[in-house]
Amino acid sequence: MTDMTSHPGPKSIDWTSDEIGARVRKRKAAENRLRYIGLGAIGIAFAMLALLISSLVSTGWQAFRQTHVTIQVTYTPEFINPDNLQRSNYRGLLEATMLDLIPGATNGRSVAAILSNGAQFTARDRIIADPALMGQTVTLRVPTSDPYDQLAKGLIDRDTPEANRRLKNDEIAAFDALLSQGVVSKPFNWALLGNADSRFPEQAGLKGALWGSFYALLTCFLLAFPIGIGAAIYLEEFAPKNKMSDFIEVNINNLAAVPSVVFGLLALAVFLGWFGMGRSIPFVGGMTLALMTLPTIIIATRAALKAVPPSIREAALGVGASKQQVVFHHVLPLAMPGILTGTIIGLAQALGETAPLLLIGMNAFVTAAPATPFDPSTALPTQIFIWADSPERGFVSRTSAAILVLLGFLVMMNAVAIYLRNRFERRW
Amino acid sequence: MTLIAFLLLFAAAILGYVLNRSAARSLRAGGAQLHSLSTFHGGFAALLVLVPTFLFIILWLLFHASVLDRLTMGGLPAGTLDGLDSGATQLILAEIKSIAGGRIFGSPEPWKIEAAERLAGYRAMSANLMLGLTALLALGLLVIARRTVSPEFRARQRAEGIIKGLMIFCSSVAIFTTIGIIASLVFETVRFFQMVPWHEFLFGTTWEPQMPIRADQIAAEGAFGWLPVFLGTLVITVVALFFAVPIGLLSAIYLNEFASPRFRKFAKPVLEVLAGVPTVVYGFFAVLTIAPALRTFGEMTGLPIAPNTAMAAGLVMGVMLIPFISSFADDALSAVPRALRDGALALGATRAETVLNVLFPAAIPGIVGGVLLAVSRAIGETMIVVMAAGLMAKMTINPLDSVTTVTVQIVTLLIGDTSFDSPKTLAAFALGFMLFIVTLGINVLALRIVHKYREIYD
Amino acid sequence: MNDMRIVERTVDSHQTKITARGVQVYYGEKHALKDVDVDILDKTVTAFIGPSGCGKSTFLRCLNRMNDTVAIARVQGDIRLDGDDIYDKRVDPVQLRAKVGMVFQKPNPFPKSIYDNVAYGPRIHGLTANKAELDAIVETSLRKAALWNEVKDRLAESGTGLSGGQQQRLCIARAIATSPEVLLMDEPCSALDPIATAQVEELIDELRSQFSVVIVTHSMQQAARVSQRTAFFHLGNLVEYGETGQIFTNPKDPRTESYITGRIG
Amino acid sequence: MNDMRIVERTVDSHQTKITARGVQVYYGEKHALKDVDVDILDKTVTAFIGPSGCGKSTFLRCLNRMNDTVAIARVQGDIRLDGDDIYDKRVDPVQLRAKVGMVFQKPNPFPKSIYDNVAYGPRIHGLTANKAELDAIVETSLRKAALWNEVKDRLAESGTGLSGGQQQRLCIARAIATSPEVLLMDEPCSALDPIATAQVEELIDELRSQFSVVIVTHSMQQAARVSQRTAFFHLGNLVEYGETGQIFTNPKDPRTESYITGRIG
Amino acid sequence: RDQIRIVGSSTVFPYTQAAAEEFANQTGAPAPIVESTGTGGGFQVFCGGIGEGHPDITGASRAIKKSEFDLCVQNGVTEISEALIGNDGLSMSVARANDFDWDMTLGEMFLALAAEVPVDGEWKANPYKMWNEINADFPATPITVYGPPPTSGTRDAWVEIAMHGGCKQLDFVKSGGFDSKWVNENCSRMRTDGPFIEAGENDNLIVQQLVANPNAHGIFGYSFLYENADKLKGVKFGGVEPTFDTIATYDYPISRPLFFYVKNAHRGVIPNMQEFIEEYMSDAALQQGGYLAERGMTPLPEAKMKEVQAAVIEGVAMSAPTK
Numbered sequence A: 001m002t003d004m005t006s007h008p009g010p011k012s013i014d015w016t017s018d019e020i021g022a023r024v025r026k027r028k029a030a031e032n033r034l035r036y037i038g039l040g041a042i043g044i045a046f047a048m049l050a051l052l053i054s055s056l057v058s059t060g061w062q063a064f065r066q067t068h069v070t071i072q073v074t075y076t077p078e079f080i081n082p083d084n085l086q087r088s089n090y091r092g093l094l095e096a097t098m099l100d101l102i103p104g105a106t107n108g109r110s111v112a113a114i115l116s117n118g119a120q121f122t123a124r125d126r127i128i129a130d131p132a133l134m135g136q137t138v139t140l141r142v143p144t145s146d147p148y149d150q151l152a153k154g155l156i157d158r159d160t161p162e163a164n165r166r167l168k169n170d171e172i173a174a175f176d177a178l179l180s181q182g183v184v185s186k187p188f189n190w191a192l193l194g195n196a197d198s199r200f201p202e203q204a205g206l207k208g209a210l211w212g213s214f215y216a217l218l219t220c221f222l223l224a225f226p227i228g229i230g231a232a233i234y235l236e237e238f239a240p241k242n243k244m245s246d247f248i249e250v251n252i253n254n255l256a257a258v259p260s261v262v263f264g265l266l267a268l269a270v271f272l273g274w275f276g277m278g279r280s281i282p283f284v285g286g287m288t289l290a291l292m293t294l295p296t297i298i299i300a301t302r303a304a305l306k307a308v309p310p311s312i313r314e315a316a317l318g319v320g321a322s323k324q325q326v327v328f329h330h331v332l333p334l335a336m337p338g339i340l341t342g343t344i345i346g347l348a349q350a351l352g353e354t355a356p357l358l359l360i361g362m363n364a365f366v367t368a369a370p371a372t373p374f375d376p377s378t379a380l381p382t383q384i385f386i387w388a389d390s391p392e393r394g395f396v397s398r399t400s401a402a403i404l405v406l407l408g409f410l411v412m413m414n415a416v417a418i419y420l421r422n423r424f425e426r427r428w
Numbered sequence B: 001m002t003l004i005a006f007l008l009l010f011a012a013a014i015l016g017y018v019l020n021r022s023a024a025r026s027l028r029a030g031g032a033q034l035h036s037l038s039t040f041h042g043g044f045a046a047l048l049v050l051v052p053t054f055l056f057i058i059l060w061l062l063f064h065a066s067v068l069d070r071l072t073m074g075g076l077p078a079g080t081l082d083g084l085d086s087g088a089t090q091l092i093l094a095e096i097k098s099i100a101g102g103r104i105f106g107s108p109e110p111w112k113i114e115a116a117e118r119l120a121g122y123r124a125m126s127a128n129l130m131l132g133l134t135a136l137l138a139l140g141l142l143v144i145a146r147r148t149v150s151p152e153f154r155a156r157q158r159a160e161g162i163i164k165g166l167m168i169f170c171s172s173v174a175i176f177t178t179i180g181i182i183a184s185l186v187f188e189t190v191r192f193f194q195m196v197p198w199h200e201f202l203f204g205t206t207w208e209p210q211m212p213i214r215a216d217q218i219a220a221e222g223a224f225g226w227l228p229v230f231l232g233t234l235v236i237t238v239v240a241l242f243f244a245v246p247i248g249l250l251s252a253i254y255l256n257e258f259a260s261p262r263f264r265k266f267a268k269p270v271l272e273v274l275a276g277v278p279t280v281v282y283g284f285f286a287v288l289t290i291a292p293a294l295r296t297f298g299e300m301t302g303l304p305i306a307p308n309t310a311m312a313a314g315l316v317m318g319v320m321l322i323p324f325i326s327s328f329a330d331d332a333l334s335a336v337p338r339a340l341r342d343g344a345l346a347l348g349a350t351r352a353e354t355v356l357n358v359l360f361p362a363a364i365p366g367i368v369g370g371v372l373l374a375v376s377r378a379i380g381e382t383m384i385v386v387m388a389a390g391l392m393a394k395m396t397i398n399p400l401d402s403v404t405t406v407t408v409q410i411v412t413l414l415i416g417d418t419s420f421d422s423p424k425t426l427a428a429f430a431l432g433f434m435l436f437i438v439t440l441g442i443n444v445l446a447l448r449i450v451h452k453y454r455e456i457y458d
Numbered sequence C, D: 001m002n003d004m005r006i007v008e009r010t011v012d013s014h015q016t017k018i019t020a021r022g023v024q025v026y027y028g029e030k031h032a033l034k035d036v037d038v039d040i041l042d043k044t045v046t047a048f049i050g051p052s053g054c055g056k057s058t059f060l061r062c063l064n065r066m067n068d069t070v071a072i073a074r075v076q077g078d079i080r081l082d083g084d085d086i087y088d089k090r091v092d093p094v095q096l097r098a099k100v101g102m103v104f105q106k107p108n109p110f111p112k113s114i115y116d117n118v119a120y121g122p123r124i125h126g127l128t129a130n131k132a133e134l135d136a137i138v139e140t141s142l143r144k145a146a147l148w149n150e151v152k153d154r155l156a157e158s159g160t161g162l163s164g165g166q167q168q169r170l171c172i173a174r175a176i177a178t179s180p181e182v183l184l185m186d187e188p189c190s191a192l193d194p195i196a197t198a199q200v201e202e203l204i205d206e207l208r209s210q211f212s213v214v215i216v217t218h219s220m221q222q223a224a225r226v227s228q229r230t231a232f233f234h235l236g237n238l239v240e241y242g243e244t245g246q247i248f249t250n251p252k253d254p255r256t257e258s259y260i261t262g263r264i265g
Numbered sequence E: 001r002d003q004i005r006i007v008g009s010s011t012v013f014p015y016t017q018a019a020a021e022e023f024a025n026q027t028g029a030p031a032p033i034v035e036s037t038g039t040g041g042g043f044q045v046f047c048g049g050i051g052e053g054h055p056d057i058t059g060a061s062r063a064i065k066k067s068e069f070d071l072c073v074q075n076g077v078t079e080i081s082e083a084l085i086g087n088d089g090l091s092m093s094v095a096r097a098n099d100f101d102w103d104m105t106l107g108e109m110f111l112a113l114a115a116e117v118p119v120d121g122e123w124k125a126n127p128y129k130m131w132n133e134i135n136a137d138f139p140a141t142p143i144t145v146y147g148p149p150p151t152s153g154t155r156d157a158w159v160e161i162a163m164h165g166g167c168k169q170l171d172f173v174k175s176g177g178f179d180s181k182w183v184n185e186n187c188s189r190m191r192t193d194g195p196f197i198e199a200g201e202n203d204n205l206i207v208q209q210l211v212a213n214p215n216a217h218g219i220f221g222y223s224f225l226y227e228n229a230d231k232l233k234g235v236k237f238g239g240v241e242p243t244f245d246t247i248a249t250y251d252y253p254i255s256r257p258l259f260f261y262v263k264n265a266h267r268g269v270i271p272n273m274q275e276f277i278e279e280y281m282s283d284a285a286l287q288q289g290g291y292l293a294e295r296g297m298t299p300l301p302e303a304k305m306k307e308v309q310a311a312v313i314e315g316v317a318m319s320a321p322t323k
């Protein structure tokens, strides 16, 4: 104690000295650097996102509108057999209608091709619903087929030589005739959200994929969230800490690095092979995605649990809370933001994942939306995958639109989790 | 029917909860000193009913169909199935099922119709039986649970025991997934090494696995040296991380330290959208936006840049990985108690110094968790590289060259023409296995680092 | 009141509540507590004194097995509560801690509302049948901890938004809300002003009529005021243990004397 | 040495270091500090006393703008260090805090090694040219904080593995390692035994020869022992401020008197 | 199982989709579920066995191989109907922004893309990097060709038809007297040194890459060229441009037949199976101007079509292929 004096005390510092001043400036500069680099980093990330989204929007926005033609259809006995409404000659009916509509048109097939292939079924369904329409005239607004939709949206350049064009001069002329009559409109493309998949771009929609993704994600969430948290809590809080638990931890971390195809293979072998579940089933897809999401949630949860300060645990233990009470009452709520982050990211990833779904057959062409999680369907990413590889031009914009819809789905899905995360978040 | 069974199950669980809790309450009201809270008595009853009955329903659902099938087929007139192989039997079964489902076409033999009727009967019976058994089981468990209510009964311990059991079950799901994956990988890898010598695989520097898998297919002889493929993975992963880790960490630091709370609340979820963009889309982005940009850059500077570069794939993958790092790191930084932040600030540390020197080390486990996830994703990511990196295996570490990765090879080897006894297909598993080993190594290392540098606060 | 105190203080024929024999604690390599033998009496206040870092908190934490939560801590020896070995495998540390409450040296309120902080113990132990009873417990506990007046209008605010001393009192209120049989208090008055200190001391004295209280303190005066028995620790050893009066007036060990007279630290 | 002290104590013609005028602090709705005017002199120890929760820590935290870090805190009024408004926009809180050091009420060692805890300040301020100098600063600081002997063999161990009192001294060592011009100490001796307390008080006295020290304490004795000036806070008001001797022997305000004589808390 | 399940070629996929959708619209029955697994992958599952768990139909952009047929037989799938539905041209395309009028022989194409080519009378690694090294009339731009990966049937077809065809045109091969076995062994590898880039399974992606890089060529099915005729033009081989007509007449040298295969054991067991096959084989679908042709398929000559229709609807089982 006496030797204290033998040491020089901390000398007082002249904060105004140049040396210190320079240093302070340097540190300030370093701080500002960090701030601006950080801002720059976020800026880059945002820019990437903006670039992605704007490129999607620039091609995809067109898909949110669809060219329609309003036609007057008269159900005459010439084409319609009242005894077999299901299989009457609606094609002929439409051809006749279009020939009437377009002055000077002679080729019925060609002008009827302006209308979507689905138009005949619209006409059919209308009269089947109300057989009393026989002999009467109804007004129908039907989508045009894809090439004309492209034309109406200006995506077909009229200046290219005719030979290089998807639509020939006479076809364009016929369509222009319709335009001049004011029967062409471009309303919001409800089919994009309300229809299931179709071979025809103008009729193709995402309803099936949306439901498929919804069911798959729901299954994935219901399995992965509780199981992931349960596993993480057990491993972090209850399992004895030894070589074995380290080994398990490493292996679970490692699971995150397993290529997603391999999960697909596992699902193929176990769910489809052993349990004999069907192909293309959202429920199976959800289970597969759950296997994939599990490690993300477990890792996030464990990290979040680790971050809760020991003093909180001590406080609870000190009043006689059991270990589970400590965890469920105190630690888990404090760890919730981290857990939700893991869940958000895990589910986001699951939502966008394609490869494992290919292996269990969710890249199928299904024209009906699934009514339950056990009906065959596609999912959004696989639908995008299919559309992206379709030759029809209309699918180019629809692919982008589908991606935008997926992102919208993602944002909606995450909104709840993000709201919860903000509520749980506290700095102490 | 299943729905009713589940409803029954939940009703029974709730009933158990209410019954036991009120029983415990009345005991307590009668002046007894109960070991556990009445809610624990209730909770124990609910769990006791819930878990076994749930298990029962699941098992029933899994196995009842095959039992019914067997019953139906077993009840066919003797000799009908003689000489038929399993496929044909299957078809008969399918037809019987169709008939039972009311879809009759053609004129099926009478014995099929009879069997279909029987099947329909079994089905109805099975459904009723399941309901009955569920009810019985739930009731029995209710009674058992109700009997446990006594002052000495350690309901808390029992309930916690069940919950712990459930958590162990959860862990085992993860563990069994791992085991499943390891087992399948190991099994096929061993078979692969019976066909291709391991040293050729491990130390070979040419990878040309497109060997014929059918006698009549035309392709080159296979060469299975995994080094170039592995190198490709390495290059792309490194590029991705070089991009994602600094951007992610810096974003997290900015969000946590410098950004206004409102900006932070907005920016974090926005960044998280990056994780959910389908990888196919990133693939397009890499090929159509980044790669041409790089190529133009190459033409301007005279750098030899391949049309499909590791760089393009890596950069785009990096974009995808940003939120893994930024969000995890942000959470970990937020979790550090304020007292520590105050301690550093009070010493005259700038916020930059505070976050870098004090908060960051304290938040290491969470941050490393995020980075590890990002590494894992980078290594395991498939679609982006399939589309953007190419398929040619080259011994190169030049990120401007085109490379291929382990995952790309796995996918190309497994999709399309496959046959599970050709080294070509098995090579995919060997690759997967090697990938597993490598990432295992990375994870062990990371765990060590975390253990070593982890700073336990408070 | 003072008279009563004096009367009670002389009555000292209580039963032992806790017996500790040969307690050793290691933190990793560090031998923090060396072979400590102590009998803690029922309905008595026992004070632990000794220089900082001598092992007082460590010993306290042995008594309700809080050291279980420190990964590197190893506890040896025999500690019995009412004759039962508390380190026995069959003993549930949870129930032990419900009986042996603790106030920590560093105040550690939950990041919950003030009300919930206090109500937490009674809730998990099911001490109340309804909200009114719980309210009552919360109020009495806060009153006893001399905090009620300051927080009665802000019970819903977070416990972490209190001043240092308020947090400390909150932790005291939390600990007494469950009426533990033994209350371990690690420097409960370190952040309190004299008045609050007096109130807490009064509380301790009141508790003593029913329970056993162990208090760590650095204030000799406080030890002398509130405790009937005092243990003096030094460098991990229990140097001396006996009646408070005797320790302060007539220490047997020279180290005790030096400490009390302010010569070793 | 004692003689010197007395000599110095009488010398009281120091310059003001900090002037605070009309300081108001709100935590959200709560008005925690009401219109406080104080002059803190250079080369003087100023003690803040007052019942728990009266706003001492809050005021202390205003003096180095630590309240900036509390999201809900709002500070109004005028505080000047050496005549410069510290809440001025051009003032860099970082530099301010380098000049105005602080020891917190709850010890908050970094989860780093003991050495790094103390070395942190000197490192970021670039106070040393080489390792040897840094070692010297660390050692002196720990010695002054009366911790050196206890930790000299375990400098590489984590600061969070220390006992409560040791952590408190570590935080003191950390704060003095950068030689701040003003040192704010929020109950620096609350977890310390008498000897350690005496050592810290000695340190405070020594610091006073060069710097200004503000200390929050609940111990009237301590305030009387170490401070030359004392401020008494009550319910967010600065009730009385003056020479320590005068405050303790001849308080002007009845509340001060009640507090000192132990009647309000 | 209520729906028909169809797997197989990605090339046939759009046509099967069209038939499936038309079928569902016409009859109101549930639409078949169509999965695109690639030709080989399709046979793999198709030949897995009979019964509800296995698909009923598989599409193929080449005829079934002997080995695949054997696999089927081995698993009890003995009765298979082969339905030839039309042809598909394989095109090599380039952006319209590229103003050179590309016309080459298959031999020149081979020289540009094969791994090994004759150089000065010797068979060795392909040295050509620029088009004008192959034919002085070609522009002096680097050879950059995006093509399908080995997993796709398109690649198989390209190799078998275009590469082998080109190989056989070379003087070196013609005069060397090599047989087709030699050709098989030596002319099947695409080069791996850069100019030929395997671009993944997505043909639209190749289309967009061509637009981005006017000096690059791409290999994909004709329907993609047809849809993108305003941006792309086909390379002529031997002066013939790919069009529906030239493909149908086989004037354009690179085209391949498209098939689907029916598991006859499932007819009459899986609901609506026969009806669907009738729809797929109907005139409305297959004939000139039918809805499959509208989607880009080149129809069969009338007579051939009638013959196939009858056989498939009847359910005539195919005999084992020879190779």
Ligand SMILES: Nc1ncnc2c1ncn2[C@@H]1O[C@H](COP(=O)(O)OP(=O)(O)OP(=O)(O)O)[C@@H](O)[C@H]1O
Residues within 6 Å of the ligand: C160, C161, C162, C163, C164, C165, C166, C167, C191, D027, D030, D032, D051, D052, D053, D054, D055, D056, D057, D058, D059, D070, D072, D105
């Ligand atoms: N972060 C905060 N949020 C809300 N109220 C606060 C916060 N910090 C302090 N207070 C309140 O402000 C008042 C003054 O608190 P302060 O910490 O200054 O008291 P103190 O004088 O230091 O008391 P003690 O001696 O107990 O530490 C108290 O009523 C306290 O509850």
Ligand SMILES: Nc1ncnc2c1ncn2[C@@H]1O[C@H](COP(=O)(O)OP(=O)(O)OP(=O)(O)O)[C@@H](O)[C@H]1O
Residues within 6 Å of the ligand: C027, C030, C032, C051, C052, C053, C054, C055, C056, C057, C058, C059, C070, C072, C105, D160, D161, D162, D163, D164, D165, D166, D191
């Ligand atoms: N978690 C820990 N890891 C390592 N060493 C520890 C730990 N906790 C305490 N120690 C050491 O054990 C010894 C006794 O610590 P303890 O906390 O019991 O002291 P104490 O008597 O309570 O002191 P104080 O009055 O300062 O609180 C000290 O030397 C301390 O450094």
Ligand SMILES: [Mg+2]
Residues within 6 Å of the ligand: C056, C057, C058, C105, C186, D163, D164, D165
């Ligand atoms: Mg202590």
Ligand SMILES: [Mg+2]
Residues within 6 Å of the ligand: C163, C164, C165, D056, D057, D058, D105, D186
């Ligand atoms: Mg305070």
Ligand SMILES: O=P([O-])([O-])[O-]
Residues within 6 Å of the ligand: E008, E009, E010, E011, E012, E037, E038, E039, E040, E060, E061, E151, E152, E153, E154, E155
């Ligand atoms: O899908 P493929 O037609 O390329 O086999």
